[in-house]
Amino acid sequence: MKLSIFDSYENLSAFAAEQILNTIKSKPQSILCLATGDSPKLSYQLLVQEVIKQKLNIDRVHFVALDEWMGVSPSNSGSCHYFLTENLFTPLQIKSENIHLFDAFAQDAKKECEKMNEAIRALGGIDLMIVGVGMNGHIGFNEPGASETEYAHVAELDSTTQQLGQKYFSQRTALTKGMTLGLAHFFDAWKVLMLANGKKKSSIIKNAFEGGISTKVPASLVRKHNNSEVLIDRDAASELADATKS
């Protein structure tokens, strides 16, 4: 694992966008797995700008959503579907066959997860997985205590996620379950890029990087991944011991 600390969210995001760009350039048929939320938002916007500026052909790239709130419509601006469409798929004019999203209304959610697993398998696996860090340390909707060997599954969201998830929604929304890629996908991904910024993440970042490596704090598992890079800003790093701050 490589941990890098940036002076600002802007610099962190520019670096992340460059990493994503480099992945696509070195493998034009890359499979990218994408978290949504505040952490990767600017990285995606900068990525879009660069792809357009450099006239990069990304026709062969496939995009896989990391997760989705169950029962939330794609037209709801708080859904992962909406976020990725707005921030990436529409501006980059991605063909629908290259987009792999969870259906939040699937009749059989287990089957929907199996479908996602199969799509990822058929594509040859995830090349780059971009993840954020929840305030409870979750990765995707792999909440504290999630299995390290599970692939896509339905997750019961813990109370922190149910409450803090409200920030994405314009009105109070029931957020009890999610569909998520599993920690087995995380470990299988060729590379993981983990992003966290802001003072509010400093305590969970300290836990994840200076506490034990355990599924009790899923983000700590990034230390066990054999090709992972963690990008955090100074605020998120502010509770880490001095040695790691340079």
Ligand code: F6R
């Ligand atoms: C969202 C996701 C979540 C977020 C995490 C951090 O697709 O997978 O695990 O990455 O909750 O969210 P932000 O970045 O909004 O602080």
